[in-house]
Each structure stands twice: as structure tokens, then as C-alpha cells.
Amino acid sequence: MSKKDQSPVIVSFVGQKGGVGKSALARLVAVGAAHRELNVLLADFDLEQLTCVSWNAKRLQSGVLPDIDVRAFKSLKKLVAAAKGFDLVVVDTRGLADNFTTEIVEESDLIFLPTGASFDDLDPTLALAKALRKKGTRRKIVLIFSKIGKSERQFSVAAASVEEAGHEILGETWPYRDGFQADLDAGRAGREAWNRYLRDAAIELENAIFERIGI
Ligand SMILES: Nc1ncnc2c1ncn2[C@@H]1O[C@H](COP(=O)(O)OP(=O)(O)O)[C@@H](O)[C@H]1O
Ligand SMILES: [Mg+2]
Numbered sequence: 493m494s495k496k497d498q499s500p501v502i503v504s505f506v507g508q509k510g511g512v513g514k515s516a517l518a519r520l521v522a523v524g525a526a527h528r529e530l531n532v533l534l535a536d537f538d539l540e541q542l543t544c545v546s547w548n549a550k551r552l553q554s555g556v557l558p559d560i561d562v563r564a565f566k567s568l569k570k571l572v573a574a575a576k577g578f579d580l581v582v583v584d585t586r587g588l589a590d591n592f593t594t595e596i597v598e599e600s601d602l603i604f605l606p607t608g609a610s611f612d613d614l615d616p617t618l619a620l621a622k623a624l625r626k627k628g629t630r631r632k633i634v635l636i637f638s639k640i641g642k643s644e645r646q647f648s649v650a651a652a653s654v655e656e657a658g659h660e661i662l663g664e665t666w667p668y669r670d671g672f673q674a675d676l677d678a679g680r681a682g683r684e685a686w687n688r689y690l691r692d693a694a695i696e697l698e699n700a701i702f703e704r705i706g707i
Contacts, residue, residue, distance in 0.1 A: 500533070500578040501707050504600040508616040510587030513606040513638035513666050515543040517701075518584035520666075520682030524698040526558040527683065530579040530707065534562040535571050537596070538586045551679030568595050580707060589620050597624055602632050602705055606666065608639040609650035621659045634704060635659055636697075638666040664700035667693055 503521065505514040518534060522544075525532035536544040548562035561578075565571045575581045583596055597603050603624070607617035621633050635654055637647060647665060654661040671687045672694075680686075682694040 500575050500581045501602075501705060502575070502581045502583060502600045503602045503604065503705055504583035504585060504596050505604050505606060506585050506589065506593050506597065506620075507587060507605055507607065508589050508620045509607075509613060512587075512608055512613060513636075514587070515541075515547075515584050516672065516676060516681065517604065517606055517636065517638070517666060518582050519544060519547060519676070520694060520698060521701055522560050522562070522582045523558075523681045523684055524702060525580045525582070525707075526560055528702070531577065532560065532580045532582060533575060533578045534560055535574075535581055535583045536562060536564045537566075537592070538584060539564060539566065540586070544584050547676060547679060547681070549679075550677070554679045556679045556684065568592070568599055572599070580705075589623070594624075594627055594629075597627075597629050597631060600631055602634065603629075604634050604636055604662075604701075606636045606638040609637050609646050613639070614650055614653065618654070618657050618659065622657070633659060634662055636662045636664075636666060636701075639668045640665040641668060662697075662700055662704065664697040666697055669693075 505518045507514050522532050522534040534544050536542055544562050545564050605617050607613050651661050669690055671690045675685050682698055683691055685691040685694055
């Protein structure tokens with residue numbers, strides 16, 4: 493399925509905080525896209541950490557398939573030039589909201605804001621979502637709960653406050669499980685989890701994300 497003459501769909505993971513799963517989810521989506529036989533580029537804009545680029549090095553060393561095209565970028569202009577010919581571009585960003593965040597948000601078709609469900613995490617995320625909208629961003633902003641434990645109530649209380657603030661929240665969450673960390677450390681992501689239960693949870697989230705992207 494090649495769409496050489498069309499612009500790719502661009503989805504970005506942005507956020508005000510580190511450690512909320514931006515890089516983990518960017519990799520989950522890139523792996524999901526490759527399994528869906530989409531031509532995907534995973535663009536790493538976190539030049540200090542290069543999380544996705546380092547992960548891909550481990551992936552290649554361990555021979556994990558399918559191959560994912562992961563590249564580091566410094567400027568949006570370079571990304572736009574490199575993005576031609578891809579079906580989907582997944583953008584991983586730094587853990588802070590700056591001018592680049594505004595630029596990438598404008599260029600993106602969909603923006604995901606992963607966030608913990610605690611107010612410590614949620615409040616800055618709601619503030620960022622509000623600021624992005626104020627800047628005239630008519631693009632879609634979707635929050636995803638990460639670092640979620642096993643309590644249903646944790647999700648429903650936090651989801652209610654997101655909805656009250658007028659933002660969209662994805663119906664599936666990214667649960668915090670030690671196994672996911674071990675998978676990421678070994679160059680795997682999302683549906684590639686070794687543990688069957690984690691795999692199922694990742695696939696549910698992946699399906700919800702792709703349904704929302706509409707690709
Ligand atoms: N669902 C999860 N369960 C367990 N560990 C996770 C999960 N998602 C991410 N991690 C780990 O938590 C840390 C932070 O996640 P990361 O995706 O890098 O966050 P961010 O990019 O927002 O800073 C990393 O060490 C990562 O391997
Ligand atoms: Mg990161």
C-alpha cells in the first residue's frame with residue numbers, strides 16, 4: 493500500500509512532563525503501523541535522550557522484526573522533506589512544551605498527550621491542552637492515560653475531569669507493568685510484549701489509537 497503522491501498522516505506525542513510514556517507510545521504506534529503494513533517513519537526529536545533511536549539500535553542488534561525506520565531530527569523542515577513517501581509519521585518529542593511543540597502541533601494531524609491520572613500529572617497536561625487550543629490549533633488533541641494501575645476508579649475519576657475541561661480522552665489506557673519496561677529495554681514495543689496479557693493490553697490500546705487516527 494503505497495501513497496507516494498500523498499502527504500503522510502503525522503501523529504505526535506507531546507507533553508509537559510517526562511516519564512509519562514511519550515516515547516513508549518510512539519514506539520507502540522510505529523510497531524503497530526509496521527504490522528499493519530504501513531510505511532512508517534518514527535521521528536525522534538528528543539536529541540538529548542534519543543530514546544527511540546537507541547531503542548532501534550537494540551532492536552537491530554537483537555534481530556527483532558519488522559524493521560522500523562527510526563531517525564533523529566533537529567528541525568521540522570527536515571522532517572517534512574524526509575516524510576514524503578511514508579504513509580504515517582510518528583513524532584516523539586522532548587518532555588517540555590516550547591516553540592517547537594507549537595510548530596509540530598500545527599504540522600500534525602493528531603496530537604496525543606500521554607498523562608498520568610494523578611492531579612500532579614493531569615493538571616499540567618490539561619493546562620497544555622488548553623494552551624494548544626488557544627494558539628488556534630484546530631487539530632485534534634487526545635489525552636491518553638498512562639502509568640495506570642489496576643483500579644477502574646483511578647481511570648473514571650481522572651477521565652471525568654478531562655471531559656469536564658472539554659478535552660478528549662482515549663477510551664483505552666497504557667497500563668504500567670514491569671514487563672513493558674523489559675520489552676522496551678530489549679528493542680521491542682507494544683504488541684511485541686513477551687507476556688501474553690501485556691500483549692493483549694497493548695493490542696487493545698493500539699487498536700484504539702489506530703481507530704482514532706483513522707488509517
Ligand atoms: N507501560 C509501561 N510500563 C512500565 N514501564 C514503562 C511503561 N511505559 C514506559 N515505561 C518506562 O518508563 C520510562 C518512561 O517512559 P517513556 O516512554 O520514556 O516516557 P517519556 O518519553 O514521556 O519521558 C522508561 O524507562 C520506559 O521504559
Ligand atoms: Mg521520551
